Amino acid sequence: MDYATLLQILDSTLRLGTPLLFACLAGLFSERAGIFDIGLEGKMLMAAMSSGAVAFLTGSVWLGLLAGIMGSMLFAGLHGVASITFRGNQLISGVALNFLASGITVLIAQRLFGQGGRTPPLAGDARFNEITLPFAESLRGVPILGPLYADVISGHALLVYVALLCVPLSWWVLYRTRFGLRLRAVGENPAAVDTAGVSVKGLRFAAVGITGLLCGLAGAYMATALQAGFGREMTAGRGYIALAALIFAKWRPWHALGACMLFGFFQALALRPDVVTAVMQVKIPVPFLDALPYILTVLVLAGFVGKAIPPRAGGEPYVKER
Amino acid sequence: MDRLPKWADVVLVPLVSLLFAAAISAIVISAIGQSPLEALDVMVQGSLMSAYGWGYTLYYTTSFIFTGLAVTIAFHAGMFNIGGEGQAQLGGLGVALACLMIPWPHWSVALLAASLSAAAFGAIWAAVPAYLAAKRGSHIVITTIMFNYIAAALIVYLLVDVLRPAGQMDPATARFAKEMALPTLNQIPILDWFFIKKVPANITLFIALAAAVVVWAILWRTRLGYQIRAFGKSEAAAKYAGISPTKIIMVSMILSGALAGLMSVNNVMGEAGRLLQNSSEGAGFIGIAVALMGRNHPLGVVLAAVLFGFLYQGGAELGLWTSIPIELRIVVQGLVILFTGALDVMVRMLLVWLFSFGKKRQVA
Numbered sequence: 018m019d020y021a022t023l024l025q026i027l028d029s030t031l032r033l034g035t036p037l038l039f040a041c042l043a044g045l046f047s048e049r050a051g052i053f054d055i056g057l058e059g060k061m062l063m064a065a066m067s068s069g070a071v072a073f074l075t076g077s078v079w080l081g082l083l084a085g086i087m088g089s090m091l092f093a094g095l096h097g098v099a100s101i102t103f104r105g106n107q108l109i110s111g112v113a114l115n116f117l118a119s120g121i122t123v124l125i126a127q128r129l130f131g132q133g134g135r136t137p138p139l140a141g142d143a144r145f146n147e148i149t150l151p152f153a154e155s156l157r158g159v160p161i162l163g164p165l166y167a168d169v170i171s172g173h174a175l176l177v178y179v180a181l182l183c184v185p186l187s188w189w190v191l192y193r194t195r196f197g198l199r200l201r202a203v204g205e206n207p208a209a210v211d212t213a214g215v216s217v218k219g220l221r222f223a224a225v226g227i228t229g230l231l232c233g234l235a236g237a238y239m240a241t242a243l244q245a246g247f248g249r250e251m252t253a254g255r256g257y258i259a260l261a262a263l264i265f266a267k268w269r270p271w272h273a274l275g276a277c278m279l280f281g282f283f284q285a286l287a288l289r290p291d292v293v294t295a296v297m298q299v300k301i302p303v304p305f306l307d308a309l310p311y312i313l314t315v316l317v318l319a320g321f322v323g324k325a326i327p328p329r330a331g332g333e334p335y336v337k338e339r
Numbered sequence: 340m341d342r343l344p345k346w347a348d349v350v351l352v353p354l355v356s357l358l359f360a361a362a363i364s365a366i367v368i369s370a371i372g373q374s375p376l377e378a379l380d381v382m383v384q385g386s387l388m389s390a391y392g393w394g395y396t397l398y399y400t401t402s403f404i405f406t407g408l409a410v411t412i413a414f415h416a417g418m419f420n421i422g423g424e425g426q427a428q429l430g431g432l433g434v435a436l437a438c439l440m441i442p443w444p445h446w447s448v449a450l451l452a453a454s455l456s457a458a459a460f461g462a463i464w465a466a467v468p469a470y471l472a473a474k475r476g477s478h479i480v481i482t483t484i485m486f487n488y489i490a491a492a493l494i495v496y497l498l499v500d501v502l503r504p505a506g507q508m509d510p511a512t513a514r515f516a517k518e519m520a521l522p523t524l525n526q527i528p529i530l531d532w533f534f535i536k537k538v539p540a541n542i543t544l545f546i547a548l549a550a551a552v553v554v555w556a557i558l559w560r561t562r563l564g565y566q567i568r569a570f571g572k573s574e575a576a577a578k579y580a581g582i583s584p585t586k587i588i589m590v591s592m593i594l595s596g597a598l599a600g601l602m603s604v605n606n607v608m609g610e611a612g613r614l615l616q617n618s619s620e621g622a623g624f625i626g627i628a629v630a631l632m633g634r635n636h637p638l639g640v641v642l643a644a645v646l647f648g649f650l651y652q653g654g655a656e657l658g659l660w661t662s663i664p665i666e667l668r669i670v671v672q673g674l675v676i677l678f679t680g681a682l683d684v685m686v687r688m689l690l691v692w693l694f695s696f697g698k699k700r701q702v703a
Contacts, residue, residue, distance in 0.1 A: 055480070055484070095677075099677065099681040099682050100681065103681075103682055103683075103684040103685045103688075104684055105680070105681035105682055105683060105684060105685075106680055106681055106683075107681075108419055108421075108480050109419075109627070109631070109676060109680035109681045110677065110680070110681030110682075112421065112624070112627060112676055112680075113673050113674070113676035113677035113680060113681055114673070114677070115673070116624070116669050116670070116672050116673030116676060117669075117670060117673030117674065117677065118673075119666070119669050119673075120666040120667065120668070120669030120670035120671075120672075120673060121367070121666075121670050121673075123664055123666040124367065124371055124663075124664055124666055124667060124670065125371070127371075127664045127666075128370075128371040128372065134664065134666070249666075254488060257484055257485075257488065260481070260484075261481075261485065264481065302496045302500060304492035304493065304495045304496040304499075305492065305496065307488075307492045307495075308488060308489045308492035308493070311485040311486075311488045311489050311492075312485075312489060314481070314485050315468075315471070315477070315482055315485050315486070315489075318471065318475075318477035318478065318481060318482055318485075319471045319475040319477050319482075320475050320476070320477075327478070
């Protein structure tokens, strides 16, 4: 494999890893606060549809982004009401919201545009266009690092850089603020947080809200940057890959970046089976590459590749004064 | 919170949840500019008012009984088996291999072999996550989700690269021999008085009904069923009583996977006559809604499966005759899961409040 091909694959790794990263950090906040969320997929899908539709109707990608976040927040709110207020089963609530999103996005898009559940293609200001970072062209001549900077790091949509910035930001919020300390505590021992006079429900709703926001960014990125518009089921299991990445990362922000980029790399490779065949010297079936994130996650969960210990109070609704 | 009378708990809670789901679906239909009543009429006409419609409704019902029972039996052991979809797809592989490898002389032997093979394949696909949960402490929900995707990838690979006959374009196996086609309801004596046209519902329906009876008998009439239910109620208490967690997790998940796998007899052997990509079409997931709606009781599961059969056939009719997209049925499915599963407490609280209202009046 030559250097140019490697750069191409790394470029698509970053592109494909970005929605995973947003969704993975979204799951991180929720699960750290003790709310399992297998509804990441549904929230992303909802956000993708809302942002694609509004961006097309208004011609503004920013309004689209806002709508995407609102769509995702709506579902996050539902999840919160079901699993925090009414102490419902968080897993079942997540499953329900995924189905709801999968159906309702097609229904709305079909009603609005009548194109088989798609939005019309977005163009111009209705999309996040590629940004060329400063000096990208003038530094291209520098050996090895120049093309890496110009082709891989530069030339992405704004949201890609936002996603990368969200990693240190999440780390800082979780480990260096009072809110983060309490949020992590509520996922480990909600009774202690309650005793300290902090509202468990309030913290958990805040965490679910952040999850909604980040999933909104993930979905909006998919419909307005990665692709030009919304298509039915366009998230294609990314919510679940993000969940896998979260486990792979053992619920830590920097590791989440690594895991998402690794899984993004697998997705990029699956698009280039010729390269895989050339490097490995044997024909690797594409479905195997598709399944690799899931297989790795199963291995991690089984404790064969380090042990993944989830937040202790995850999945249990908190009942005050039992 | 006060307790509801048993009849209210068993009948009223799912019914009220269903009403909520129906009401919101009606709002959704109105919101996309269609008439909910007209939609309901199309659904009822297309799925219940003709023998032909029933032929499709019962075909879906058959699949949903299997997957609903699969979720149910795991649920009683406290396991949330979300991997029915993957197990059903593997079951489909089992059916295809059984039907393609050996030239069975008659459909009855082929049915027996295919059923055993489907159940075995589904069971094995459930046994791996079960083993990992029992021995290595992996979360069963997450592993079964992962196994759904691994199953999908595996089936794609097998259909594209291995099982596809030379010269065929679409990713599917060869067609099964004619002798192996299962009798559909219009080919069964007595029933053919009613079903005069060819319908997809087939003899597997009776296997599904038998499976419901067997699951009921296992859960409430055997020592194993008692152990499964005890384990599901309290793991600690069950352990103290000498029930092995490993055994219960493995057995309940294997039974669950076998039931999910059996579903594929209905669609792969009974309907398509070959294994196609994504043959189970989400029926594994619908099992979750069916089990929740049926309150995890085989009788409830059968009734809920008929309801979902109606919803699926009715939804298809909507897609055909109105401009309401077929995806409406996925929305209803999501709403049913939401209200019967996650917002269960809300519905109960509402009913308790209503009941207390009645009581106060009596006193006064």
